[in-house]
Amino acid sequence: MPVATAVQPSPAATTAPRTAPRRTRVWALAEARWAAAATVAFLVALPLQLAGAPAWAWGPLYALAYATGGWEPALAGLRALTERTLDVDLLMIVAALGAAAIGQVMDGALLIVIFATSGALEALATARTQDSVRGLLDLAPARATRLTGDGGEETVATAALVVGDTILVRPGERVGADGRVLSGVGEVDQATITGEPLPVAKEPGDEVFAGTLNGLGALRVRVERDAGDSVLARIVAMVAEASETKAPTQLFIEKVEQRYSVGLVAVTLAVFAVPLLLGAELAGALLRAMTFMIVASPCAVVLATMPPLLSALANAGRHGVLVKSAVVMERIGQVDAVALDKTGTLTEGTPRVTAIRPLPGAGLSPDALLTCAAAAEHPSEHPLGRAVVRAARDRDGALPAVADFAATPGTGVRARVGGALVEVGAPARLLPGDDREVRSVVGELEESGHTAVLVVRDGVPVGVLGIADRLRTDAAATVAALRALTGRTPLLVTGDNPRAAARLAEEAGIDDVRAGLLPQDKVAAVREQERAGRRVLVVGDGVNDAPALAAAHTGVAMGRAGSDLALETADAVIVRDELATVPAVVRLSRTARKLVVQNLVLASVFIAGLAAWDLISELPLPLGVLGHEGSTVIVGLNGLRLLREAAWRRAAGRAG
Template identity: 80%
Template sequence: MSSSALTERPAPPAAPPRPDTAPRRRTRVLSLPEARWAAVATVLFLIALPLQLTGAPAWAWGPLYALAYATGGWEPAWAGLRALKEKTLDVDLLMIVAALGAAAVGQVMDGALLIVIFATSGALEALATARTADSVRGLLDLAPATATRLLDDGTEESVPTGELTVGDTILIRPGERIGADGRVLDGASEVDQATITGEPLPVAKEVGDEVFAGTLNGTGALRVKVERDASDSVIARIVAMVEEASETKATTQLFIEKVEQRYSIGMVIATLAVFAVPLAFGAALTGSLLRAMTFMIVASPCAVVLATMPPLLSAIANAGRHGVLVKSAVVMERLGQVDAVALDKTGTLTEGTPRITDTRPLPGSGLTEDELLALAAAAEHPSEHPLARAVVEAARARGLALAVAEDFNSVPGVGVSATVEGRVVTVGAPERVHGGTSRPEAGGGREGAASEIAAELEERGRTAVLVEVDGVPVGVLGIADRLRPDAAATVAALTGLTGRTPVLLTGDNPRAAAAVAAEVGIGEVRAGLLPQGKVAAVKEREADGRRVLVVGDGVNDAPALAAAHIGVAMGRAGSDLALETADAVIVRDELATVPAVVALSRRARSFVVQNLVIASLFITALVVWDLVATLPLPLGVLGHEGSTVIVGLNGLRLLREAAWTKARGQGLPPTHDPL
């Protein structure tokens, strides 16, 4: 059974449309009327069957069977005719033809039973498939319909949450659900964030902390400033990206559908042979026709086609509920294939919120510490880089006034420049901003002094930032970042999953990079890299046959994220370019979810294999039974539809919370540990 029309994400580009000639059943959206028709057909059949078996006249049970045909078969027949109009051979239509053929040769009860089983199994299958999307879309129901907005005059008004805009202030009373993503302006409370993070314990929230729509406030009252529109909230993004992912085909799915086209042609030819050959040797018409129709049904590859998508989409939905947005089924499948990992440092292994630790004006610059910091902050103000934000926040913390920057220019991996009060201020890495002259061997003067200070700071694990005015060094800033609490555990888990220790790729200086690498257990470090250097390091590993997973957050990581087998971006501190380029996004910046989603992908891949085995065994057994012995048509339909439903339900097991819990605690691939 094939999934609905699927499209690829922008990178890689979508496959061009192709003719689809394979017999298929389109996944039907289960509506309440359709369920009622299936139920009516079943009731009519159950009334007609005992009448026939007890010897009642045909006029008593015949019309009941006819109504069962009509009520249970009109919808798949209509769907099959629409597909035929599009030059697609639909299994729905083939099933209806088989049922009518059975009635034509006097097997009215068998045909009616086929219709009932087919309609009922189709309804159950559609319901099972819809659970994947429903489990995620149900998150939207967690957000309250209304919120209490505080007006400038201090009054309150109740408004639909969809009307809240960025900058609004809302009041969340004890026990209420939070209506929008935002930041706490006043108050303190504990918030249950299980709907977003999956963590069972409430999280303390106070002034400055971020809160999310749909999470449940505890005993305190909070005033929250709205920072995202309703359509851009974490919950809405999860839903949108999972729904988008559900419209893509995994590589395995594409391969199956390619094989399916050729298989279907062979199946149609074989069906004709199963009917014609016995007939040519004197077999009865009725028996030959029933055998051929049964063969056509049991040989149909519905369960094989359905084997791939339910496990992958269930894994996508489960990951989405826990703050990992996987952008497509292709990505979910590829995540389980990675065997090498490259990690960025700032904003990935570290929290991405560095702070100024040293402010060192150079002798002869005539600047105080505050003046140096104010100049650097003015130039960095338009930048979105974490180091730039650290400079600006440090200046604001000291209450410094920042001049307006003009002619701002940013070169990823190098630094920024801007005109501040008529002077060109440049801020960036010492060895790059000044064309390589800011080194100890460059001689004395300010260049030499800047190099000595930078070397001293880097020896202490700081990131040194050189500040120049009109091309002349005037000072050096020292910046340090805090390591994420789960960084070391994540590195260990990724090592267990891939069989090799991740490599650290960073534009930072070698000393600071080595200090972080030693702390988290990384042995190989590539420091001082420009964006193209990170890409080269990734391609070097892929040239050795590795499938590389890159985790990063900044603009300078975007090329490497695009070049890798899989790119994962940190969502909270990540740049817009990195988020757009990455294949998956870690919404809550919980680094430990990276190995968890890799383990979940491997489990999904194992479920795909299980499904293919189940489907193949059913098809083989039923086909052999039909060819060697006599397989009753209704029993063939029951086996065919049953295998399809079993395969779908098996994949949906990955929706369970236990699947994520096991994946998160997994340090090794869980392919031999089924749920």
């Protein structure tokens, strides 16, 4: 027997606030606290040293910076040595101690601070990713109402549900498991799974997903997947798996660092040992070896890379784009393919009345039809109803009073407006008989990608409203700019229906449309592009986009309406919700990467020249320090050019 739609919402569903996902605080991380202590000690000691204060004033502060910032990498490096691996962090600790041994205490402390800060940022990024995955799991309810064989009810943990169980989903509750509706009619907000902007009508035979939000109707659902195999659980698994696939790039960097570290240590030892074997004094040999370690240390290379990327990152941040790291800033410029979500990304993400069609003979103007429908919808909380009310108020703001309001899930609303009974809702439910004229108007609107809403007065259809999500004003220009940057038109990936997707894609200038996609389908579309040898940039905003954002070469989330998981999973966030900033950041990243190459060449020339001088002849320590620090200053200033406002204007202008 069907469940009556009069079932009341569960108290837990309507009164209990949802707990926001816990976010790891920066100061909760030991790495951040140690890095902060080292930085503060360094920043206090440096001006004292430069001001000519006695060594007892600034020496202990530098020692504190060494100890607080260096003990963890030193310990990790010593552990790596026990596994016959030379850790690059240990090399930096040795270089810092070597610098201190020959009087260059400040240089060594700066090395310590740089590497301690880098480790803290890496730890924070890892912790925030784990937080976001835990937050996604909170979407699934912890308990569900299971129907027993004798017609009773029992509350059980959703993890205890098995395939074949029947659960009752009351109004306002989240669905406890993936399954199929056995009885009942309602509308389910499943934007977290499919990205569709509007609730979807559900009736017997329709599929529902765990974690989606039921509307007014009550549903009896037969469980078809275990909790661990639900679409929501698979999203969690895919985010974790896709995040791990980015590790090979890190492994490559570690291999380069390992070889450089081994080579530098070997050459430093040779620079120390060979003169001793030839009869040189111990102090002179040690000074020469430490000079070599300082001039050959990668400080200049590190600073050659970071200032351009960090300057680009800061410039993008000033213009509403939060890029989460310098590594991400570099990766953005490497993309050669783009996949765009539809709802909330290409579109505004808010349904709007875009067509008003009074029927011949109804005697209503478009404004009168809209006002009539809005009056009936005014007490409703349905997104379509709110869109109708908003459109009417945008025109004149005045709505007549209503009486006898009632809402029927899956059908629409009815109310008395000015003495007439007005019904507003789904044409399939409200249309009396086979009215070809009305069906023609409805079909025309639906073919163009609209959701059709029929207005009936005293049993007679008087008009049809078309509701659709509106394309962003900068969408077409953004698509054209991305096409120019990558050499190919962006791909549209959406969980929305094919007709709505095709309409929006045509307006935006996109010809490759993938519609009706679940999260795993979006990931498959990204992987398909990657198998073709492309580095894909994905732009999205919903929970359903998170796996694709994680799987992509680079993920960008729309920040204003973006889900917590999308914002955490993405590599960059568009805070001001301006889609046109995507191509601008791509171009800014490419400019930064060019400066990185320039700086690396310059830094390598300085390091190679100074190291060769020390090997072939005898490089005076002051000159070595001057050359080393001078190259660092030059490449640093070159990178800071991207902080200027002109750099962003050029990037945005070229991006269209």
